[in-house]
Amino acid sequence: MAFQKPSHTFTKIHLKALHTNNFKILFALSFTVFINTFSFAQDIPQKSQPIKRTVKEKDSVSSSLDSLLIKPVAVKEQDSTLKDSIKPKKELLENIVKYHASDYTTFNQKKHKLYLYNQATIEYGDMNITAGSIIIDYTTNTVYAKGILDSLSNYSQKPVFTQGSSVVEPDSIIFNTKTKKALIYNSITEQGDGTVIASITKKENDSVYFLKNAKYTTAEDMEDPEYYFKLRKAKVVPGKKIVTGLANLFIYDVPTPIGLPFGFFPQSEKQTSGIIIPTFGEQNDRGFFLQNGGYYFAISDYIDLAVLGDYYTNGSYGTRLESTYNKRYKFRGNVGFRYENLINSERGFPDYSKNTIYNLRWSHSQDSKANPNSRFSASVNLGSSRYYRNSLNQVNSGAFLNNTLASSVSYSKTFQGEPQVNFSLTATHSQNTNTETINMTLPTLQGSIGRMYPFASKSGSKKGIIQNINLQYNIRGENRIQTTDSLFFKKEMFDDAKAGFQHSIPINTNFKLFKFFSLSASANYNEVWTFKTVNKSFDPIERRTVTEEINGFDSFRTYNFSTSLGTTIYGMFNFEKEGKDSKIKAIRHIIRPSINYNINPAFDKYYDTYEVVSADGLTTSDVEFTRFEGGIFGSPGKNFSSSMGISVSNNLEAKVRDKDTTATEAKKIILLNNLNFATSYNFAGDSLQWSPVRMTGGTQIFNNKMSINFGATLDPYALDNNNNRINKFNIDNGGSLFRLTSANLTTSWSISSKKGDKKDKNSEAIQENLRSGGRDDDLFGLGEDFANQQIKDVKDDETPVDNGLYNYSLPWSLRIAYALNYSNSRRENQISSHSLMFSGDVQLSEKWSVRASSGYDLKDFGFTYTQLSFERDLKSWQMNFSWIPFSDRAQWNFFIGIKSSMLKDLKYEKRRQPDIRL
Template sequence: MHLRPVAILAVLLLFSLCAGAQVDSSAVEANFSGNTAQYQISPDSLTAPVDYQSRDSMEVDLANQRIHLYGAARVNYESISLQAEHIVLDYGTNLVTAEPYPDTSGVLVGDPQFSDGGQEFTAKNIKYNFKSKKGIVTETVTTQDDVYVRGGKSKFVSGAVQTNDSTRSDVIYTEGAIFTSCSAEHPHFGVRTQKAKVVPNKLAIIGPSNLEIMGVPTPFWLPFGFFPLKSGRSTGLLFPSDYQYSQQWGFGFQGIGWFFPIGEHVNLQVTSDIYLNGTFTLNAASSYRKRYKYSGNFDFSYRRLVEKTSVAENYQDVNNQGFSFGWRHRQDPRAHPTFTFGGSINFQTNQVNQRYLNSYEAASTNVIRSSMNITKSFPALKSTLTAGITHSQNNQTGVINVNFPDARFQTQTIYPLRNLPGSQRAWYKKLSFRYVSELRSEFSGIDTDSTSFFSQQTLDDVRYGFTHRVNTALSLNVLRYFNVSPNASYSETYYGKTLEYFLDESTLETEDIIDENGNPAVDTTSFATIDSRLNPGLAGFRSFNAGVSVSTQLFGTVRLGGRGLFGLKGLRHVMKPSVSIGYVPSYLDARDFISGQPYFIRDNRIDPDRGNPNNFRSPFAGQIFSAPSRSEGNFAASYSISNLFEAKVWNRKDSTDNIVKLFQNIAVSGRYDLAADSLQWSVIRVSGSTSFFKGLTQVNLRASLDPYIAVFDEAQGGAVRLDRTTLREDGVPFQLTNFSGTISTNLTVAKIRQLFQGAEEEYVEDVAEERRQQREEANTLFEETDILSLFEKFSIRHTYNYSLDREVAVVAGQRDTLRFNTVANSIELRGALQLTENWSVNIGQIGYDFTSKRITYPYLSFARDLHCWEMRFSWAPQRNTYQFTIAVKPGTFDFLEVPVNQNRYDGRNLFGT
């Protein structure tokens, strides 16, 4: 006797009911379950066992040859899995029907879910034939990444498409489908098509379609299209991210391009911005990552900006072009124990980022820096080798400096006698030395509209050199309280080019005159000046210095009994004086023993007629490792005194004592030249810093005190020091020449709470974990408990920088004056304001400079979350630029947007500038 496969399944279900069904622990509350593997079935039956289960009940209808499964019903056959709240097995026709079922309140729950080898979709109703592997589904929902495919009535064929040698994919032929990234049951937008072929997790192909917004068809039609539904990376077209119109540039679109997955670990994206007037940009961006090894990204942009001049200049086209390049590489710390490679490179020409981009960071960046290095450590040699490239670029002056190669080899502090026999406290075991060598080349040029950096002149002016030095020191403890440290240092520096000085005859100017005797003569109106040029040739210099330093610490305390005076229980003063004596020989008459090049040349040797014999010029001046010291020998004593003042304050809240730093550091330093015959005392430098209101305000103070008087010298056009002390002339030990200070206040809501609630400062042990927690807190919507919570992410910073300078009287007998100058006085505000769950305001930067009396680059924006859409507006009034967009959130459909914007060139023309 031969039975149909579904009939056999029905008999087995009845048998399992009579025998007592086993509970499948993998299902959720499966009270009815079974398996067909233990029974012999006919040759035309199913080729694999069928697993089945339900939670609530099972009903067998023998008259109609149907079996009903209720409550979390599931049927598994080979790779096919069908789940629903209600499943009907029709063993007379080999059909299985799945549909939702009303709960106790009458609401339909448990939409059918179909899965076949990792391909999944949901629907309102499914009818499927196990033998033909075909079915009819209604209201299917297929999701892949951020794409939702919602179909009407559809035909479903299992395994209809051969994907590869071992895999076949399902196909859904649907009517009235909509493709969207909106997760709502009734999408707010989508592409509506009447016919579509969907291969779940693979591809969707559509016929004539149009854009639908809020259920309303729009006139935007597509003749055909396709949507990749495959996970992972794949080559594909990048739709324009922005369409716009510019009075300067005409119609254009931004961000059109192509995406290329290169291998397993690298992505490449090439896009372009194109406008009708000829303005365009070409952008390339790539990211790469290899787990436990390295990660990084690079970007390249070439921009050609075409703008028209004013009416007075007949609307002439002006082309500004340049490129920018960036590369960031990070090596995983676990990749190699002794070798690292990483850093960042940022380079641009013709200030293209400042011209094209409107962000505060791009507009306010004055200096661009780069550093990419390779570091190799040698544990056995206790040394490290670092080599790479460094770069700096000033956007104000246009000066570019590139150091390549830039290599440095250095040892750790080595104690060569530490392993000798004897006590570890022996003085000779504290002898140490350290060796450092550097190799560097420097390329310099000017970045202008016609960049001259990439020219032969830059190669001709390159400077390169090598230096190495060895330092030795010894640390001794004398009389228990004094640290005595003798030290010595020797260095050699070599350059591939040196300066040659000569008289520039082109600056000599003469005119014919008649002398007092009536004879014709020649009068010199401008004399020849001394100039220099770089000449190739190896030359170097050597330097040596030695000294000894003595340091100690002194403590002073004042204790007040009980709870002290108004909570003040004591004061503590820690003073750390240090005195050092150093010697540097004279190099005025020294020569390089390799090339014979003198270290210094007197002006009268260059210009015998007018040269000053007391003025020296060095062939090594302006080089990358500087020049030798120009003094006639130096034997001087230097001193420094640092001071720390603390107070012990009784805390009423918890009855404990707190240590408060009154002044974090007050330092006094200067020197006395033992070899000089005049002006032995140097200017005394005094500096100090402290903070108030638990770190809200930082104060830094600096002062210069001169023990000698100064007068105005007309020949030099400024003040000069005389060998007459202020103590003898004015009866004071010194006079104030300069006093400056910086007061900086950084105010946040968190710091205000800490100030008034008395929260203690936390000591951070794990910096990485602390930063991770801060990022999580920043991304979490805070609970508004008070008005301050709205401004939780705001910060206000005020900086005040001033100086008090002594101006020497021009006329003898008049008193010097002290002039107060405000160097900088500015306030700036930054932050984000979450008005509601969907409304947010962001202040990227807004400030006011009280010195120049102007607003400093305000940049404002707001955003409105519209579920699957978002509305954004940004405004930079200083550049007169704005951007307003209503667009689909970032994802597959983010090319759908309505942009309204104005670039800085259009905004500038509104004011005729």
């Protein structure tokens, strides 16, 4: 309900069902109306000079009317207070007050006080107060709010003061509705990521609070915070900042020497620019250092920039630029550039060396809703081949074992219609960090016109060999560059670039044969354009072949034909017997055999010869070559080819009794996901017409937790005494039907407890691995930049019941990868590689966790790259210890700091970095 000040209040009469007197009731009501009528009257002001009113004459007709004919009108004289210069006094309460209480609401007319008791609520403008007891004093414009004592003498229903976005939970509060000032006792206020606990708070206005003997903390337990900053005096501007005088750190109410004569805590709800505190450390070869310090620029709501730097006292330095951008429903991505200038030893010493390394990364993805007909994406990771191995920054520890760097930037466009037209532009980059070889395409152009059925009916399905004839057009153009690390982005890099276009028109058809077989046939026309050809000749003086490059347009055309025949065979083995509920219900075997035939004509018209002349001037031989040799799309085939390919794929599935007794159907499991055999026979070959049989297979067991993949190569031909293949079957040479030339086996097994399988694939350390070209797990280790990783508290949905007994399950996870490769192509009969990789983590207690990743080389008998990590959750703090015990990157790193992003610079980090030799 709404009420006004006492002089404007209607008196409320409570009528009770007692003995009544109508005359007295009417008299009381009349008197009440009379009193309230006078209560609305205003004081008569002092007489002042009256303001004359000027009336504009309308027309002559109206002015000529006889005044006797005008009937006098009783005009109520307007109050002069509406016309004088004195402004009326403001009401005591400018807004309507809404209030409510569960037990009672009473108003004391003598003291002009309103009393609200039990679950009291009052709203005044943007202010809201809820408390056990509220008293409004109209004479002093003051609101008193406090809690009440319950039946057990406990102080309950403490006030909650809300004004705008500010929420305060004190023990009691005094608020002046006129000055908007307030005194708040024992308040708890959330400010950004932290909480302010103050014994006395003075609210100066809507945007300024003054505190005395306050505590600032990010702990969750306000009754007993594990740490806090004690603020003797402080000024709070909600949503902007907290400025303090003397402040020092308390841990469980124990003061520490960590303190400041004054402090500034930013409280902006938006991202703001600011300094990033570096990490201090020491390295034997390069002295003391500062790492990952710099400045963060909050450019806008869509993009930011972090400029970070490293410095070593021996002169080495590094810099990092990291930027993230995001526009909702449009695109998102991040860009990073890293540069390090590394100096080893001291100038003048024999082992002095200097090296510069760099790395550029860019990731961009477009929202599918932005434009369904065009798409732009980028994934770039390029730079020095030795960057991840020589880098001193611990951020790159997880990418130490990377052997390749790859990049791709592409734009694609689709033109809807009949037929549909697609084209794309792509720039790719592939870099081997061991050989330092770089292959790039700048750019690759691809275009296609959708599949067309010239003989199909406009309505209905396509039937028969004629109606299923279809064709399409494809074009591909490339500018391919092959270079090395030392020539990357230099002029010499583009000297040997090769460019060309490839046009292809495939024509296909398919139809059913004898109901159970599917027959398909295709012919392909191929045309290649190139801008660089070669010419070869023999130099009789130098006694060598001379290759000359010829710049200019040239082209060649080829065509081929192929057909394939395939079917699917199903075999069912039923194990169910009447009256018996067997565990295995049935096994289904699926076989997909196929035969294909290919014809490639000989295009020897594109081949020329040159003569090799002996020292005495005689021609010894004619050597054939093609001017298209070394082209990016190959060269035309010189020999006629007619071959047949044979392949068989198998799949085994089983239906078993479900462990769930409520299930109505049997459970289907995969016994063998695939088992494939493939070989070919060359009809045009004069020897070794059969190619080796390639066998591959794979399956998953243990409820898809373990995957197994295997493969083998079986050669039907024998070897001679020099271990060369001969045109004689191995079985005819005293051996078996096939000769095992190679084999491989890879397995990966991931197991975990029920709670241990909840791993965060989007964690910052995993994302850093992926951006660097690594794995999406910790099998090869993780980065060690604990200070810049926002460690989030993972809370379980189920809270264990404390019954006084220790009953704690240990969440754990284990990942194992095993690889075995066997080689016997030339009777070497050896295992070329044999390794076991593993990583795992276990949560020893609710706060302790351990993680490890390592491997063992079963061939050379040695441990591979090993990393151990220990983590301790200290509620509002986080402690980490990472250790690489051996290898060239042997190091350790200890870190302890506050989890809150606002106070993450309050940290201690100590590390021993590896002594990397350049």
